[in-house]
Amino acid sequence: MANKPCLYFFPVYAAGHLISMIEFAKRLSTFDNSLSIHFLLMLPEDPSHNSPLCSSYLQSLQAQNTPFQFHPLPFVEPPTSFDGIEEFLSLKATYYMPHVKAELLASPSPVSGLFVDFFANDVIDVANELNIPSYVFYTSPATSFALFSHLSNQEQENDPKEFSEAGEICVPGLVPIPSTCWPDVFWNRKSRSYKSLMNFVRLCSKAKAVVVNSNIYLEKAAVEALTEGTQLIPGQKLYPIGPVLSLRESNSKDHECLKWLDGQPMKSVVFLCFGNRGAFDVSQNREIARALEQSGHRFLWVVRTASKNLLRELTNGNLDEVLPRGFLEKTKERGLVWPSLVPQIEILSHKAIGGFVTHCGWNSTMEGLWFGVPMVPWPHGAEQHLNAFHLVKELQVAVDMEIDRKSEGFVSATELERAIKCLMDEGSEERRRVREKAEEIKLACRKAVEVGGVSYAHMQKLSEELGMQKGHSQST
Template sequence: MKKSLAELVFIPLPFWSHLNPAIEVAKLLIKHDHRLSITMLLMKSPTMDSKLDSHIESLASSKSDRLNFIILPCHYPSSQTTTMTSFVEHQKPHVKNFVSKLIDSTRLAGFVVDLVCTSMMEVAKEFGIPYYVLSTASSASASLMFHLQALYDECNIDFAELKNNRDGELVLPSFMNPVPIRVLPDMMLDKAEFSLFINYFRSTREAKGIIINTFVELESHVLRSLFDDKRLPPVYTVGPIVNLPSDVGSGGENNDSDEMIKWLDDQPPSSVVFLCFGNLGTFSEGQVKEIACALENSGIRFLWSLRQRPSDGKNSITPSSYTDSTDVLPYGFLNRTAEIGKVIGWAPQAAILAHRAIGGFVSHCGWNSTLESLWFGVPVATWPLYSEQQFNAFELVKELGLAVEIKLDYVMDSMDQTVVSAREIEMGIRKVMEHDSNVRKRVQEISEKGRKALMDGGSSFISLSRLINDVIENIS
C-alpha cells in the first residue's frame, strides 16, 4: 500500500509557530486526498525548549494513518553558539541518510520545507526531487521580502541601512498604504540577519511552489501581486490553518485549563478581553503594572496570560508562569479585580478564543494567533513584540481594518523602549470591546469567508487541489 502512495517529506522548523502549522497543513493534505502519504522529519529544539521537545517526542511515538513522524539525531553544537542556518545545515547529512532509504520503499513526490530551512533544497536537488516551500507567515510578509530581495539583487539596495531613517516610509506594490519603516520586520535592520533572509527568499524562487497559510479573501490585494509575479513559482493558499480547540493541549502548563474555562462559562457572552502574547512574550515589571492599571480602570472583565522571562543563566529562552504573580502586580490588584478578572500562566489560546465569553483579544499579532482570532470572530487590539509582528499589526489595522491599535511599533527588549501607558492600553481595550464597531463587523465577515475558503469549492480548497495535482504529477 505504501509503495502506491505519493510520499511527501516535510521538514519544519522546530518552533511552535512553525511546527504546529506544518503539522496542520500535512493533516489537511492527507485528508484532502487518499493518494498522499507524509513523513515529517522533526528536529529537536535548538533553544532548549523542554516542552517543545517533549511534544516532538510524543509526536514520534504517535500512530497516524499516512502521517509519520521521525526525530532526526540532535547531536549539534550548543544553542548559544550556533546560528539557525548552521543548526539546519547540521541536519542535512541525517536528512540525506533518511531519504536515501526512503526512496527504495516509496514513490517520493517531493519535499515541503520551512522557508527558514531552504538549505534543505540542496538535498532535494541531489536526489532529483521537486521541493515546495512552506511559509507560516502572512502573504504580505512574503511579498515584502520578495520585493526587497529583488531590489537588493537588481538595484543593489541594502535595506539594512533603513535603521537610520526610522521616520521614513516604504512604498510596496502589494500594499495600498505606504509602510512606516518603524514597523518593518526587525531582522531587516540587522545587516547579517537581513542577508540571511534575502538568501532564504532568493532560494525560494527556485522552488516548485510556495505554500502559504492564508486565504484569498483575507489578503486579496497582496496575493494578486504574488500571483501576477512571473518570476515566482506558483503560490498555493491553503489557509486559514488553525489549531482548533480539540487539538490544543500541547505546549503548556495546562493544569489550570479546566478552571479557567469554567470561569469563562460563568461570564456573559462577548464580555471578556483576553490578553495573551505568544510563547515568547514577556514584559518588564513596570509594563506589567501599567497593563494591570489599565484593566482595573477599564472595569472590563479580563483573562490575562502573564508570563515571566527566563532566569539569567538558563539556556532556555522560553518564558514560564509566575510562582507568585503578586510580586510584579500592583499591591492588592488581584483582590480588587477578583470579581471581574483572572490572571493565569500558560493559556490554551484556541480554546479560550473559541469561548462565547471572549469579546476581544490583546495580541502580539503573530500570524498563527491572528488567524485563530479571525477564525473565531474575535477582534484584535495590536501589541506586537518582535519579528514580523509589527508588520502584521500594520496590515491588520491600516490595510485590512480588522484590528484596533494599542501599538504598532512596540519592540520587546528594545534599547529605546518606552513603557506603554495605562491610558493607551485602556483606550485600546475599550475600542476592541465595542460591540457594534466596524472592526467587529468586518472580523465577523472575514471569519465566515475563512471557513468557506476551506469548504468544497472555496478558494483554499481549490488551491489545495491544484497543489495536490501538481504533487501527483511529479511521480506520474
Template sequence: MAGPTIVLLPAWGSGHFMSALEAGKRLLVAGGGAVSLTVLVMQAPTEIEASVVEAHVRREAASGLDVTFRRLPAVEHPTGCEATEEFMSRYVERHAHHVKAAIAGLASPVAAVVVDLFFTPLLDAAHELSLPAYVYFASTAAFLALMLRLPELRDDLTVGFDGMEGTVDVPGLPPVPPSYMPVCLVSKTVKNYDWFEYHGRRFTEAKGIIVNSSVELEGAVLAAIADGRRPAPAIHAIGPVIWFDATLPPEQPHECVRWLDAQPAASVVFLCFGSIGFLDAAQVRELAAGLERSGHRFLWVLRGAPAGGVRYPTDADPGELLPEGFLEATAGRGMVWPRWAPQKDILGHAAVGGFVTHCGWNSVLESLWFGVPMATWPLYGEQHLNAFEAVASMGVAVELRRTTAKDGDAARSLVEAAEVERAVRRLMAPQGGGSSEAREKAAEVSAACRKAVEEGGSSHAALQRLVREIVRVVAGHTRPE
C-alpha cells in the same frame, strides 16, 4: 512497492511545527489515499523545545492517519552566531546530508519535499535527488512579499529600516511606515537581514510556496506576488491552517474556561502574548493600571521573564509583578492566569469580546476564525507587519500606540496606562448602540475564512490543485488529473 509519500520537514518551534504538520495532514486527506506523509523531525536545539516537539509527535503518531515520523541524527550546534535566524539557518545546513540520506532511504517513492521557510538550505537535497520541492510559509503573504523584495530593497537601505525615511513598498499593502517593519529586519548591522534575504532568494528555486493565508485575507498581496514583476514560484494559499486538538475534551474544562462560563457574552477582553512573549515589570504595571481604569472584564495570561538561558517565559508570580492592590481592585471582573492557557478554547468562548495580542500569525488567524477583534501589541519577529496589516488592510484590529521614554541613557518603548485604557474601551465598547467597526469586520472575516476552507472555497480549491500537482508524476508514471 509502497505508495508515494510527501516528505515534510517542519521547524521545531510549536508555531511552525504544528502549522506545517496540519498543512501536511490536509494534503494527506485531500489526496484521498493517493499519498502518505513522512515527517523528518530535526532534534530541537534546547531541551524545552525538544520535549514540546516530542509531545506533538507522540500525540500525532497515535492519530490513526497515515503519518510516519522519522528522527534525524543529532548534529553539533553552530557557534558565534549573532542572531536566532543565523543560528537556525546554520544549524539546518548541518543536517543537509542526513536529510538527503533519509529521503533516499525511504521505501516509498517520494512525491514531493516540503520544507519550512527557514529550511531552504535543504532544497539542495531535493534538487540532488531530482524531487519537486515546496516551501511551507507559516506566516503572512505580506511577509512573503517583503522577503521576496529584500534583494532589491538592500540598495535603498543604508543602515536598515530603522534609519529609513518615508514608507516601505510591500506589494499589495498600503505604504508601510518603517516602524512597522519586522524587528528581525530593522537593522543591517547584524546578520538577520542577510539570512532573510538568503531565504527569500532561495524561495524562487522551489516549485511552489504553500502559504498559510487565503484570497479572502490577503487577496491584493497574493495578486501582487503573482503579477510577474518579481521572480516568484507558484503560490498556493491554503489557509487558514489552524490546528485543533482532535482528542476527546477533558472531563473538567480548564480553570480559565470555567471562569469565562460565568461572564456575560462578549464582555471579556483576553490578553495573551504568545509562547515566548512576556512583558517586563514596568510594562506590566502600566498594563495593569490601564486595565483597572478601563472598567472592563479581563482574562490576562501573565508570564514571567525567561530563566536559565532559554527563551521561553516562566510561570509568573502575580504578587511580585502586579501593582499592590490590583487584584483586590479588580476582583470579580478580572482573572490573572500565571501559566500556559488554552488560547483556542478561550478565543472560541462566547464571553470573549476582544483580544490584546502580540500578533503572531497563528494567534491572529485563531482570533479571526472565532470573529474576535484585536488590539495589536507586537513584540518580535514579523509581528509589527502583521499588526499593520490587521489594522490598515483588514480593519479587524485597533492599534495600541507606544511612546518612547528615557531609561537612564537609553530610550525604551512603552505602552502607557492611558493608551491601554483607550484601546480596551475602543475595542470592547459598542459604538452607537451597535457593534464596533473592528468587531463587525472581524465577524465578516471569520465567515470568509471558514468558507475559504470548505468545499468550493478558494483555499480548498487551491489545496486540491496542489495535491493534483504533487501526485501527478510519481515513480516515473503519470497520474490522471
C-alpha cells in the same frame, strides 16, 4: 505503507512552525491518501527547554493514531556564533542537511516531494541534488513574503535603497509600509541575519512552489501582488491555502479558565495573551494591571516568564513578583490572571470573549480571525509589527495602540486602557466597526477552506501536482 510513494516534511522545531506544517499535511492528506507522509524532526537545542506546545501536540497525534511517520533526526550541536534568530536557523538547517539526505536516500518508497520550512530553505539543495521536487512552506503572512521578495529583488539589482526612520517601503501592489511597522532585522541591512533572510527568499526560486498560510480574503493586495504579474517572485508558483489552524478537540473542557468564562456574560471579556515567547518585565506587567483595573472591563490575562534559551520559550509566571500588591483582590469579581499555558483555541471560541490583546503572531492572528474576535495588536518582534499594521489599516478588525519600539515595545497604562475601552465599551463606534469587520472576515475564512472555496481550490491543485509525481524516484 512501504508501497506508497512518500512525501517528506522538514519543519523548524518551534510551535508556530511545526504545528502549522503538520496541520497542513493533515489537510493535504484528505485530498489524496495514496501518499505516505513522513516528518523529519529536528531536536530542540536544549532538551530541558523542550517546547511544551510542540511536545504536547506530538503526544496528542500519537493518541489520535495519526497515520504519519515521525523521524527524529540525530542531535546536532547548535550554532554558537550568530547575530540573530534568522542566521541561527540558517546555520542550524545546514548542520542537518547530511541527516536529511540520509533519510531521503533511505526512503522505503519513491519520494514524490519534500516540503521545507522557509527558515530551513538551505535543505532545498539536498532535494535538488537527489532530483526530488521541493516546496517551501511559509508559515507567516503573504504580506511579509511580498516585502522580503521585493527587498531581495532590490539587493540583486544592486539597488539596496537605504531606510530612514521616517521613511516608507513601497512594494508593488501593496500600500506603503511605514518604518514603525518594519521587522527589527531591517534596521541593519549589513547584518548577517538580514543577509540570511534575503538568502532564504532567493532560495525559494530553487523550489517548485511556495505554499503560504493565507488566502485572498485575508491578504488581497499581497496575494494578488505575488500571483498577478508584479514580478515579485518571477516564475514562481504560489499556493495560498490558508488558514491552516490546529482546531482539534482537546481535553481542556475542565480547564479553570474555561469554567471561569462560563460564568461571564456574552462578549464581555477581553483576553490578553502574547504567544509562546511573549513575556514582560515587572514594570510593564504593572502597567497592564493598572490599565485593566482602571478600564472596568472583565478580563482573562495570561502572565508568563521568559526562559533564557534562544527561542525564549515561556515558563510559569510568578504573580506575586510581577503584579501590584492587592491587584488580584481588587479585581477578583471581574478578572482572572493565569500564570501558565492556556487552551487558546477554546478560549477564543468561547461566547464570553469580546476582544483579544495579542502579540500578532500569525497563528494567533488567524485564530482570532477564525472565531471573529476583534483585536488590540501589541507586536513584539519578527513580522508582528507588519501584521498589526495589516489588521488595523487593511482588514480593519483591530484597534490601534501606540507602542514605543525604542523602549522594547513599552505601552503605558493610559494607552492600553484607552485601547481596551475602544474595543469593549458599549456604545463605542470603534467597537461596532471592528466587530462587524471581524465577523465578515470570520465568514470569509471559513468559506475559503470549504469545498469550492479559494483555498480549497489551491490545495486541490497542489495535490494534483504531487499526484503527478508519485512515480518519482530520487537518484543516489
